[in-house]
Amino acid sequence: MEDQKKDTVKMTGSAAVMESFVREGVDLIFGYPGGAIMPVYDALYSYREKINHILVRHEQGAVHAAQGYARASGRVGVCLVTSGPAATNAVTGIADAMIDSTPVVVICGQVGSTLLGSDAFQEVDVVGVTQPVTKWNYQITRAEEIPWAIARAFYIARTGRPGPVLLDITKDAQFGSLDYIYKPETFVRSYTPYPSVDPGLVEEAAMLINLSSRPMALVGQGVVLAGAEKELIEFLDKTGIPAAQTLLGLSAIPSKHPLNVGGLGMHGNYGPNVMVNQSDLVIAIGMRFDDRVTADPKRYATSARVIHMEIDPAEINKIIHADVPLLGDVKESLPMLTGKVSKNDHSKWLEEFRACDRVEYKRLVEREIYPDKPEITMAEVVRRVSEAYDDDAIMVTDVGQHQMISWRYFKFKQSRSVITSGGLGTMGFGLPAAIGAKLAMPGRPVCLFVGDGGFQMTIQELGTIYQSAVPVKIVLLNNNFLGMVRQWQELFFDHRYAHTSLINPDFQTIAKGYHVPAVKVTRREELDKAVKKMVSTDGPFLLEVAVEKEGNVFPMVPAGASVDEIILE
Amino acid sequence: MKQEFTVTVYSENRVGILNQVTSVFTRRHINIESLTTSESAIEGIHKFTVVVYATKEEIEVLVRQIEKRIDILKAYYFSQDEIVYQEIALYRVPTASLFEGNEVEKLVRQFGARILEMTPEYTVIEKTGHKNETQELFNKLDPYGVTQFTRSGRVAVNKLKKEPLNSYLRKLAKNGVNPEK
Numbered sequence: 042m043e044d045q046k047k048d049t050v051k052m053t054g055s056a057a058v059m060e061s062f063v064r065e066g067v068d069l070i071f072g073y074p075g076g077a078i079m080p081v082y083d084a085l086y087s088y089r090e091k092i093n094h095i096l097v098r099h100e101q102g103a104v105h106a107a108q109g110y111a112r113a114s115g116r117v118g119v120c121l122v123t124s125g126p127a128a129t130n131a132v133t134g135i136a137d138a139m140i141d142s143t144p145v146v147v148i149c150g151q152v153g154s155t156l157l158g159s160d161a162f163q164e165v166d167v168v169g170v171t172q173p174v175t176k177w178n179y180q181i182t183r184a185e186e187i188p189w190a191i192a193r194a195f196y197i198a199r200t201g202r203p204g205p206v207l208l209d210i211t212k213d214a215q216f217g218s219l220d221y222i223y224k225p226e227t228f229v230r231s232y233t234p235y236p237s238v239d240p241g242l243v244e245e246a247a248m249l250i251n252l253s254s255r256p257m258a259l260v261g262q263g264v265v266l267a268g269a270e271k272e273l274i275e276f277l278d279k280t281g282i283p284a285a286q287t288l289l290g291l292s293a294i295p296s297k298h299p300l301n302v303g304g305l306g307m308h309g310n311y312g313p314n315v316m317v318n319q320s321d322l323v324i325a326i327g328m329r330f331d332d333r334v335t336a337d338p339k340r341y342a343t344s345a346r347v348i349h350m351e352i353d354p355a356e357i358n359k360i361i362h363a364d365v366p367l368l369g370d371v372k373e374s375l376p377m378l379t380g381k382v383s384k385n386d387h388s389k390w391l392e393e394f395r396a397c398d399r400v401e402y403k404r405l406v407e408r409e410i411y412p413d414k415p416e417i418t419m420a421e422v423v424r425r426v427s428e429a430y431d432d433d434a435i436m437v438t439d440v441g442q443h444q445m446i447s448w449r450y451f452k453f454k455q456s457r458s459v460i461t462s463g464g465l466g467t468m469g470f471g472l473p474a475a476i477g478a479k480l481a482m483p484g485r486p487v488c489l490f491v492g493d494g495g496f497q498m499t500i501q502e503l504g505t506i507y508q509s510a511v512p513v514k515i516v517l518l519n520n521n522f523l524g525m526v527r528q529w530q531e532l533f534f535d536h537r538y539a540h541t542s543l544i545n546p547d548f549q550t551i552a553k554g555y556h557v558p559a560v561k562v563t564r565r566e567e568l569d570k571a572v573k574k575m576v577s578t579d580g581p582f583l584l585e586v587a588v589e590k591e592g593n594v595f596p597m598v599p600a601g602a603s604v605d606e607i608i609l610e
Numbered sequence: 611m612k613q614e615f616t617v618t619v620y621s622e623n624r625v626g627i628l629n630q631v632t633s634v635f636t637r638r639h640i641n642i643e644s645l646t647t648s649e650s651a652i653e654g655i656h657k658f659t660v661v662v663y664a665t666k667e668e669i670e671v672l673v674r675q676i677e678k679r680i681d682i683l684k685a686y687y688f689s690q691d692e693i694v695y696q697e698i699a700l701y702r703v704p705t706a707s708l709f710e711g712n713e714v715e716k717l718v719r720q721f722g723a724r725i726l727e728m729t730p731e732y733t734v735i736e737k738t739g740h741k742n743e744t745q746e747l748f749n750k751l752d753p754y755g756v757t758q759f760t761r762s763g764r765v766a767v768n769k770l771k772k773e774p775l776n777s778y779l780r781k782l783a784k785n786g787v788n789p790e791k
C-alpha cells in the first residue's frame with residue numbers, strides 16, 4: 042500500500058487524460074472544444090508544450106484528419122470533441138476508420154453522470170450510436186478509470202486489425218481526482234489480436250504455391266498495416282508471382298516493381314481483373330474480398346484454389362471460400378511461407394498480364410493521358426502531377442471519378458502513399474485527411490485530388506490549413522458534376538441526370554478568402570506551368586483544373602457482372 | 611439450407627454487450643428465436659444462449675463476427691443434436707378450473723408438469739421441456755382458461771467432453787495471466 046502510494050500522483054481526470062496521452066507518445070491531436078469537454082481542454086492548455094492541438098472546423102474533419110495522420114504514419118490518430126452534436130458529427134469519420142481498419146482514438150465529452158439518460162443538454166447515447174462502428178468503445182464515469190481506459194483504447198486501436206476506439210468521458214469524471222498511475226496495456230483476455238500462425242497450413246500453402254503454374258497474389262492494406270512490405274517483396278521475388286493490389290493495398294509494392302500487375306476491382310486494371318479467373322491459385326494477402334474487388338463473388342477466381350492470409354478470423358470464408366485459411370499477422374506468416382516455397386519464375390504467365398496491359402494502354406490509357414481532344418482529362422492532370430513529384434508523393438483523394446482516376450494514374454515509390462476512403466467511400470474525406478497526412482509526414486509532399494462535389498463537403502477545413510499553416514497541395518478536378526453518379530446515370534439510367542449537375546461557387550475566390558494561393562487552369566497549355574507553380578510553392582496551394590465535363594472512368598466492371606466481363610470503353 | 615442453431619456466447623460482464631451480440635444478427639436480418647442470458651459458472655463471465663435459424667455458412671461467419679467484439683471471450687454454435695436443452699413455461703389458470711372435473715390435474719401429471727403456487731383465485735403450473743411440449747400443454751390447458759402463459763428462452767449444455775471456454779481460461783491461468791479487472 043505504501044509503495045503504491047509512492048508511485049501515484051494525485052491529479053484530476055482531465056490531467057490524467059493528458060498525462061496518459063503523453064505516455065502513449067501522442068504529440069498531436071485534432072479537435073474542437075465545447076461544454077462537456079472543457080475540463081480536458083483546460084488541462085490541454087497546461088500540456089501545450091508537449092501536445093500540439095489542431096483546431097479543425099468540423100468534428101468530421103477532426104476524425105478524417107486523424108485518419109490521414111494514422112494512414113500516413115502508422116501511428117494512432119487522436120481526436121478530442123465535445124458531447125452530443127460534436128460526437129454525432131464525428132460518427133462518419135469513425136465509421137470510415139472502422140471499415141478501413143484505421144487506428145484512431147476519439148475522446149468525447151459527456152454530460153455529468155447524474156444526468157445520464159435524462160435527455161440533458163447535448164446528451165446523446167454516443168456509446169450506443171457508435172457501437173457498430175467502433176472496434177471498442179467505453180463510457181468513463183469515474184476519474185479512476187481514465188488511465189486504464191486510455192491504455193486499453195490505444196492498445197486495442199493499434200494492435201491486431203486496427204480500428205477506431207471511442208471513449209465517452211462524463212464531465213464529473215473529468216473534474217474528479219484520482220491517484221494517477223499509468224500502465225500501458227499489453228493483454229486483454231477476451232481479445233486475440235495476433236492469432237498464431239499454423240505451421241501445418243504454411244506447409245500446405247507452400248505446397249500449393251510450388252505446384253501452381255498460374256499463381257497470383259492479391260495484396261491488401263493488411264500488408265501495410267502489418268508493416269510487411271519488405272517481407273512481401275521477398276516472397277514475390279523468390280516465387281516470381283504476379284501481384285495485384287486492392288484500393289488500399291496500392292503503394293505496398295512500388296509501381297515499377299516488375300511483378301506489380303496493377304489494381305483490382307471495379308475500376309482497376311484490365312489484366313488482374315481478367316486473369317484472376319484464369320489463375321489456378323489466388324494468394325490473398327491482407328485483403329478481405331470487398332465486393333468492389335470481386336464483383337459477383339460466385340464468378341470470382343473460378344478456377345483457382347485460394348490461400349487467404351488474414352489476421353481477422355471473421356474474414357475467413359466470409360465472401361470467398363479459403364482452401365487454406367492462413368490466419369495470423371502477415372509479417373510473421375509471409376517469411377515462414379517464403380522459407381518453404383521453392384524459387385520460381387512465372388515469366389510466361391506474367392507475360393499474359395503484360396499483354397493485357399498493352400491492350401489497356403492502346404485502347405484506353407493512351408488516349409486518357411495524351412488526349413487528342415481539347416478538353417483536359419482527369420488522367421492527364423493526375424499523371425502530370427505524379428511526374429512533377431517524381432512519382433513519390435503521398436496521394437490523398439476524395440471520393441468519386443477523380444478518386445478512381447488518381448488511383449489508376451498516380452505512381453508510387455514508397456508504401457503508405459495512398460490515402461483514400463475505401464470501404465465507406467466518404468465524400469469529404471479528402472481535405473481533412475490530407476491535413477492529417479501532411480502533419481504526420483512533414484517531410485513528404487502531400488497532394489490531394491478532390492472533386493467539386495466532395496470538396497464542398499469539408500471545404501471549411503481550408504480554415505484549418507490557413508490557421509495551422511499546413512502545406513497541402515490541393516488539385517481540384519472540376520467537372521461541375523457529381524461525376525461518378527452522373528456516369529452511372531449515363532450508363533445505367535438512360536442519361537437521366539437527376540440532380541447531379543452543380544452550379545459551383547468561384548473556388549478561386551473561396552481560396553483567396555482563406556488565404557490559400559490558387560490557380561485555375563482551363564486550357565491544356567497552361568497545365569504544366571500551373572503544376573510547376575504548385576510544386577514550387579511553399580505552403581498550401583489550390584490548383585483548380587476545369588476538366589472534361591462528361592468524362593467517364595474506364596475500365597469498369599458493371600455491377601453484378603463477373604470481373605472478367607470488365608469493359609474497356 | 612437454413613437450420614436451427616444454438617449459439618453460446620461468453621463475455622465480460624460489461625454494459626452494452628447484449629446489444630453487440632444481437633446487432634450481429636439484426637444486421638443480417640436474422641431473427642432471434644430465443645435468448646437467455648445470465649452469469650456463467652465462471653465468476654464475472656456472462657453467458658448468452660441464442661437460438662437462430664441460419665445456414666451453416668452464415669452461422670460460421672456470424673459466430674466469428676460476435677467473437678471479434680473485444681469484450682466477447684468466446685462464441686460457439688451447435689446444431690440441435692450437439693446439445694441438451696430445455697425451456698421453462700409458466701401457465702396461470704383460474705383455481706376454479708381445477709375443481710371442475712380432474713382434466714387439468716390429469717394434464718399436469720401426463721405432461722410431467724407441476725403446480726408451483728395455488729391461491730384461491732389462481733394456480734400457476736410450471737413445465738420444463740422443449741418448445742413443442744410446452745406449447746402442446748398450452749393448447750391442452752387453454753380450454754380451461756389460461757389467463758397467462760409465458761415461456762423462457764432456451765438454456766443448453768453441449769455434449770462435448772470438455773467445456774471449451776474452461777480450457778481456454780485454464781490455459782490463460784497457466785500462462786500466468788491475470789483475470790480481467
Ligand SMILES: Cc1ncc(C[n+]2csc(CCOP(=O)(O)OP(=O)(O)O)c2C)c(N)n1
Pocket residue numbers: 439440441442443444466467468469491492493494495496518520522523524525526
Ligand atoms: C457522403 C457521400 N454522399 C454521397 C456519396 C455518393 N457519391 C459517390 S461519388 C459522388 C460524386 C462525387 O462528385 P465529385 O466530388 O464532384 O467528384 P467526381 O466524381 O466528379 O470526380 C457521389 C455523390 C458519397 N460517396 N458520399
